[in-house]
Amino acid sequence: xxxxxxxxxxxxxxxxxxxxxxxxxxxxxxxxxxxxxxxxxxxxxxxxxxxxxxxxxxxxxxxxxxxxxxxxxxxxxxxxxxxxxxxxxxxxxxxxxxxxxxxxxxxxxxxxxxxxxxxxxxxxxxxxxxxxxxxxxxxxxxxxxxxxxxxxxxxxxxxxxxxxxxxxxxxxxxxxxxxxxxxxxxxxxxxxxxxxxxxxxxxxxxxxxxxxxxxxxxxxxxxxxxxxxxxxxxxxxxxxxxxxxxxxxxxxxxxxxxxxxxxxxxxxxxxxxxxxxxxxxxxxxxxxxxxxxxxxxxxxxxxxxxxxx
Amino acid sequence: xxxxxxxxxxxxxxxxxxxxxxxxxxxxxxxxxxxxxxxxxxxxxxxxxxxxxxxxxxxxxxxxxxxxxxxxxxxxxxxxxxxxxxxxxxxxxxxxxxxxxxxxxxxxxxxxxxxxxxxxxxxxxxxxxxxxxxxxxxxxxxxxxxxxxxxxxxxxxxxxxxxxxxxxxxxx
Numbered sequence: 001x002x003x004x005x006x007x008x009x010x011x012x013x014x015x016x017x018x019x020x021x022x023x024x025x026x027x028x029x030x031x032x033x034x035x036x037x038x039x040x041x042x043x044x045x046x047x048x049x050x051x052x053x054x055x056x057x058x059x060x061x062x063x064x065x066x067x068x069x070x071x072x073x074x075x076x077x078x079x080x081x082x083x084x085x086x087x088x089x090x091x092x093x094x095x096x097x098x099x100x101x102x103x104x105x106x107x108x109x110x111x112x113x114x115x116x117x118x119x120x121x122x123x124x125x126x127x128x129x130x131x132x133x134x135x136x137x138x139x140x141x142x143x144x145x146x147x148x149x150x151x152x153x154x155x156x157x158x159x160x161x162x163x164x165x166x167x168x169x170x171x172x173x174x175x176x177x178x179x180x181x182x183x184x185x186x187x188x189x190x191x192x193x194x195x196x197x198x199x200x201x202x203x204x205x206x207x208x209x210x211x212x213x214x215x216x217x218x219x220x221x222x223x224x225x226x227x228x229x230x231x232x233x234x235x236x237x238x239x240x241x242x243x244x245x246x247x248x249x250x251x252x253x254x255x256x257x258x259x260x261x262x263x264x265x266x267x268x269x270x271x272x273x274x275x276x277x278x279x280x281x282x283x284x285x286x287x288x289x290x291x292x293x294x295x296x297x298x299x300x301x302x303x304x305x306x307x308x309x
Numbered sequence: 310x311x312x313x314x315x316x317x318x319x320x321x322x323x324x325x326x327x328x329x330x331x332x333x334x335x336x337x338x339x340x341x342x343x344x345x346x347x348x349x350x351x352x353x354x355x356x357x358x359x360x361x362x363x364x365x366x367x368x369x370x371x372x373x374x375x376x377x378x379x380x381x382x383x384x385x386x387x388x389x390x391x392x393x394x395x396x397x398x399x400x401x402x403x404x405x406x407x408x409x410x411x412x413x414x415x416x417x418x419x420x421x422x423x424x425x426x427x428x429x430x431x432x433x434x435x436x437x438x439x440x441x442x443x444x445x446x447x448x449x450x451x452x453x454x455x456x457x458x459x460x461x462x463x464x465x466x467x468x469x470x471x472x473x474x475x476x477x478x479x480x481x
Contacts (some may be wrong), residue, residue, distance in 0.1 A: 001315060001318055002313055004311055006342075007311045007313065007320045008311060009311075010311050011312055011320055011321055011323045011338060012322055012324075012367055012368060013323060013364070013365070013366050013367055015364050017360075017410065018362075018363075018364040018365065018369060021369075022363060037474070090375065094375045094376075095376055109379070112379075112380065112383055113386075114385070114386050117386055119383070120383070120384040121382050121383065121384065122381075122382050122384055123382075124329055124332030124355035124356055124357055125353045125355040126332070126354070127358075131354065131358075132357045134355070135358065135361035136361045136378075138385075139361055139362065139363050139378050139379070140379040140382075142363075143363070143375075143376040143377070143378060143379045144376065144379065172451070
């Protein structure tokens, strides 16, 4: 009697072939993207999504063509923070991403929803959703990557949900993931979580660069310019040294960042504020890590073109 | 998953699908050698798992729509998985359809190869009996041809008259 392996096809559906076609479609789409970078964190509340927006804006002002994929399906924030228009338009080549004033292209499941509408999935399954929800969400992520008409990009930032456990799934999906950026804050608790999770991140990235950005690195008094720490400094520097991470920036706290992103307005990512300068430096360092050619100097005009559909 | 006719030691071929009906799919397989048929009946969880993969039972005859699985599975206030209308008019140079285009109400659209399903066509008992006279190894192909003919004519029911018309069209 024949066994499974003696039969070449599945008799009609070719499910394996269809899944292969999905991956081919993804590869073809990402062939137009020079560098894909995952933005991750060991825990929530460190400002990962905000850092994604700021880095993207800074990179655009350095003259790069940049995209953001909001992969945090159950905590979507990029549409709100970037202030892009809701709605997703179809082109001959896929679904158009939204675009910020700086020309950053944004794709999020939130574009398909009205404001404050949660992500919910239709199902016929009677049982608990944990058995299929992960599959649906990974499929949605794959489709947003492969079916967004990104155009040509120098840099695509993928804003992952909090927790380093999300990175391995993305690594499997995006074969040419170039780097990961780990966002943390100087608190002892955050450093503790990072130390626990960094091995998973480094293993998942398997030799590809892993950069560290420290958010909320104190603040500068707007009156006298004195630097104040928000958290005890402790062994901040040893985190990067011990674990082989590449530190690319320490971003001071600036309440105006929160004010801007809450309104969906762009925070001035330029030399006019300490936070702006630090973000530009971090973006420049990330570009260097990826061997992207940018000129650090006065911010270039926003790149709003280079996209055909 | 593959289906084997144990008697003939031959792979069974997918013949058609029905459903989902209350979450259950019926997937019909037939042995090309002896004509024996087996129906795989999925429960709602199994149907959901296949749908979640974004694949089509019976294979695909056309490229999937962009973000097909996402847009058809997402519950929105609009009720059909479509995006809210863009807030600005689209630029004229882009070839754009409305954002609701291609997003089906049914989360399982695209899951079933429409060329394989008979769910939209009713076969009379007489027509079925006449089909039984056709050698089993060509019956699937003949069935597809008849059903394609019926759909092209806008018919929903296949009876003896339809079979005669197909025979006449084929010069038989």
